[in-house]
Amino acid sequence: MKAWLLKDFGLENLQLDDVPTPVPSAGELLVKVGAVSLNYRDKAIVDGLYEPAMIPKPLIPVSDAAGTVVATGTGVSRFKVGDRVNSTLYSRWIDGAPGPNEPDYCFGAPLPGGLAEYMIIHEESAVRAPDSMSDVEASTLPIAALTAWFSLMEFGKLQPDQTVLLQGTGGVSIFAAQIAAALGARVIATSSRDENLAKIKLLGAHEGINYRQRPDWDKAVLELTDGKGVDLLLDVAGGNGLNQSVAATKAGGLIAQIGFLSGLQATLDVIPLLFRQTTIRGIAVGHRASFERMNVFLNQHGITPVIDQVYSFGEACQAYAHLARGPFGKVVIKVAE
Ligand SMILES: NC(=O)c1ccc[n+]([C@@H]2O[C@H](COP(=O)([O-])OP(=O)(O)OC[C@H]3O[C@@H](n4cnc5c(N)ncnc54)[C@H](OP(=O)(O)O)[C@@H]3O)[C@@H](O)[C@H]2O)c1
Known part of the structure; x- marks a missing residue:
């Protein structure tokens, strides 16, 4: 062959x-x-x-x-x-x-x-x-879609009345926007490019933040969420930006640590993590049972x-x-x- x-x-x-x-x-x-x-x-x-x-x-x-x-x-x-x-x-x-x-x-x-x-x-x-x-x-489907699904649904147990933040408009975040929007959750997306924010809104994101224009994007998230932060955040960037992810997530909220696009190491400020009682979970795509559940959902909601x-x-x-x-x-x- x-x-x-x-x-x-x-x-x-x-x-x-x-x-x-x-x-x-x-x-x-x-x-x-x-x-x-x-x-x-x-x-x-x-x-x-x-x-x-x-x-x-x-x-x-x-x-x-x-x-x-x-x-x-x-x-x-x-x-x-x-x-x-x-x-x-x-x-x-x-x-x-x-x-x-x-x-x-x-x-x-x-x-x-x-x-x-x-x-x-x-x-x-x-x-x-x-x-x-x-x-x-x-x-x-096997990596990008399943990573998005596992983060949102298996780890995040996202509910329709909750808000999720997605970083960037890469493969994982696009699938996450489609899945979270189909569930009925509120989706806030970040991107370095306004044209990509426009595209991800067409796929279901409700609000967009340009993280080049707003390097303090965590504050922009708080402005959109009455100062509370999001219920769940999918972090694909890694690096020291993890501190901003903690700040952008509500007290008792969840961070799915997925990627390392801006750094393999992070210096984490421990006190804000403790005060906000944030859970950070490393994500490694997902298991077969989750893949099978995802396919049922994708089919039911006509997600392409x-x-x-x-x-x-x-x-x-x-x-x-x-x-x-x-x-x-x-x-x-x-x-x-
Ligand atoms: N742990 C796992 O199971 C798992 C599974 C899949 C992927 N990953 C990892 O997750 C990351 C994303 O994967 P992917 O397949 O979605 O990658 P991708 O399709 O290559 O996505 C890249 C996008 O990420 C965004 N980005 C880059 N730096 C950023 C930053 N500092 N802040 C916010 N957004 C940033 C950019 O979006 P804009 O152009 O819109 O700015 C870029 O277009 C990679 O590190 C990958 O290795 C991990």
């Missing part, structure tokens, strides 16, 4: 090659890949910035994939040939609390990923792809993923370059025509 192989760090070392088509072992599915979508993680892996010591080389990269089961190993009972499935990032995290070593079994690094004509997924880690979505659409551009299988490097430029919506690579 044809597969893109990351032979060394750097986009120039991502190369299309011929490799043996994998054969499913007991409990595994052989899936003809329909489409994959890119996340910040995929780019960080190629750039050698994401846990470089745990990246095998060569690696078939990309964690988000959707396709059709074409063969099954012995003992498979959850799926049959012809079913459409999604990959899940944390391939062994089925439900409940995570195990201590979930990152060792991430699909797309260190395990081989989906940027190939065929991929192997264990039947326990596969999720049925929504019937209402094409493979191109479904390929956007926002896709910026679809590339062909041969254009994988252009797709990575597009991700680096900052799309509005997901960047997808259509593997099977």
Whole structure:
């Protein structure tokens, strides 16, 4: 089969090659890949910035994939040939609390990923792809959508009468705006660009704050919430901005710590955290059971993923370059025509 192989760090070392088509072992599915979508993680892996010591080389990269089961190993009972499935990032995290070593079994690094004509997924880690979505659409769900869903609904237990703040207009925040708005919650979005605030309002956000024009965006949030702050905040920026997130969240409120776009370290002012009794929870995408619940919700509410551009299988490097430029919506690579 044809597969893109990351032979060394750097986009120039991502190369299309011929490799043996994998054969499913007991409990595994052989899936003809329909489409994959890119996340910040995929780019960080190629750039050698994401846990470089745990990246095998060569690696078939990309964690988000959707396709059709074409063969099954012995003992498979959850799926049959012809079913459409999604990959899940944390391939062994089925439900409940995570195990201590979930990152060792991430699909797309260190395990081989989906940027190939065929991929192997264990039947326990596969999720049925929504019937209402094409493979191109479904390929956007495993990381960005599930992270948004898990943060809002499993951790945040967001209610329709509550307010949530979303940082930036990246893949996670766009899905979060769509999901929270469908639930009926009030959504405040931040962005560095007014045009992106206008776009995310069309998807359901009620108010927008330009965090370049308002570097004191936490105060802008308090102005919009009668000085109280939001019930739930999805923090994709990380770094010392976490102190502003604490300030923008109500007393007893919740912060889902998702990303690290502005820094891998944070110097946290402890006293405001204590006074406000804030809960900060690290988020690692989500488990399979949550993915399945999310798909029911997406279907019920007719939520369609926002896709910026679809590339062909041969254009994988252009797709990575597009991700680096900052799309509005997901960047997808259509593997099977
Ligand atoms: N923990 C997890 O499970 C998990 C899962 C998915 C993603 N992540 C992480 O979450 C982050 C976002 O992921 P993504 O896929 O949504 O990325 P993305 O699509 O690349 O989003 C990037 C957007 O984030 C916004 N941004 C950048 N710096 C910001 C800042 N200082 N304050 C507020 N917004 C800022 C920008 O929005 P504007 O252009 O509108 O300003 C930018 O367009 C990444 O760090 C990613 O690695 C973590």
